[in-house]
Amino acid sequence: MKISVFHIGKTKSQNLLNLSDDYMKRIGHYCAVEEEVFKSDDQVLKSVDSTDYLVVLDEKGKNVSSEGLSELFLKHMNEATKKIVFFIGGADGVLPQIKKRANFILSLSKMTMMHEIALVVLMEQIYRAFTIIRNEPYHRG
């Protein structure tokens, strides 16, 4: 299973960029992972394969615990899903056709986060999910 994180707009804050790069590296120890930056929502669906499991982030989506995310990963590993794609939209939200294609709409928080912060929160959750699967001491839920 491979993980892709798609998002809109290059992160401008060097601090947030360093944090998401650091988590990318950490996730890479468990799983093939890539990040793709898009200029706008229009291009996103062209990069999503029909077999990809698309998780779109939206504050009105489903709230899941860290354990819940790890169970989702385990399920897809067992089902031999090739790729899970996470998509974080820009400040204007996500186009309806992307939400329609989504296999899962995930809410990190009921609060509206700046999308660069949402990216770091998501990266930490992906990393945390693997430490839960491996029963490593990082997570104390």
Add this chain to the structure above:
Amino acid sequence: MKISVFHIGKTKSQNLLNLSDDYMKRIGHYCAVEEEVFKSDDQVLKSVDSTDYLVVLDEKGKNVSSEGLSELFLKHMNEATKKIVFFIGGADGVLPQIKKRANFILSLSKMTMMHEIALVVLMEQIYRAFTIIRNEPYHRG
């Protein structure tokens, strides 16, 4: 109204430290704000005044939208509350007596975040709440 953010343990990541310092400065344009770092939960309640409105962060608490947080601030401004204290516990969670003293238990996310990340998420939400109150263009909910 003054805002205090209490948390356990100095942030070690320079990137996260820079981010929370940056939000502290931004919040300071709207409201007197201070940050206090504690070594352990034991010392926290000694620094909470009986008139303080204590908001404890816990993933099992109440989920509130960004607008909801701004309404909470407005309410306390109108009621002339002297201080709102936010408390983020360490990796081992929050002592029961602190939860008992809490006026409000707030969940940023159903997911367990590293507490230094929770600090940055909270800081951004406090900042965002003031931009909502002032009707400034930062927030597009």
